[in-house]
Each structure stands twice: as C-alpha cells, then as structure tokens.
Amino acid sequence: MKAGYSLWIKSDDGTKVFGQGPYRLLVLVDKLGSLNKAASEMGMAYSKALNILKNAERELKIELLEREIGGVKGGGSKLTQEAKDLMEKYERFRNDAAEEIERIYEKYFA
Secondary structure, three states: OOOOOOOEEEOOOOOEEEEHHHHHHHHHHHHHOOHHHHHHHOOOOHHHHHHHHHHHHHHHOOOOEEEEEOOOOOEEEEEOHHHHHHHHHHHHHHHHHHHHHHHHHHHHHO
8 A cells, every 4th residue: 555645836825836646737738738628638727727827926926837828830839947846846846746645654654
C-alpha cells in the first residue's frame, strides 16, 4: 500500500490557487500551443480553463500565458518565463513532498 494525498497552493483565505490541475493545463498549453486545445484535451470548457489560469495569475501576481488572438495562424498561447519558473518550483515541491510523505508513511505503517 501507499499513502495518497492531494497537494496544492492556497491563498491566505483558503482558496485553491495552484495545484495538479492548473499544472497539467500549463503542461498541455506548452505542448499544444493553445489553451483551447489544452482544455479540450482535459475534457474542460475553455471558459473554465481560462478562469482557472486567470485566478492563479491574480492570486500569484504573475502572468502565466502570452496570448495571441486570431491572426493568420489562428492565435494561440505560450507560457511565460514566470509560468515555467512556477512549474519548475511546483515540480520540485511536489517531488520533495512525495518523498517526505512516503518516509512518514513508512514510519507509521511499514
């Protein structure tokens, strides 16, 4: 058996700001070049995906996406450097937390 857990960053008032869902959304935006395509891949409405990222941007006080609307290529989105930095920190945070949770689990349930 293993320990199960959910890990996210919350605002001071307890609102979820960033976690596995927004992280995965950004990974897909980076891969697909489009928030709309990323949302579709996750089975999520574009408007919901946009709201999730806008909320994270507002709470974290950073921009996550550079958006290009319409145009010859049809528009798209790409990650800002701030988004890439956040994702890297979140990956390290998540990995460190997983290791520590596993260590504590073994301590009590091995």
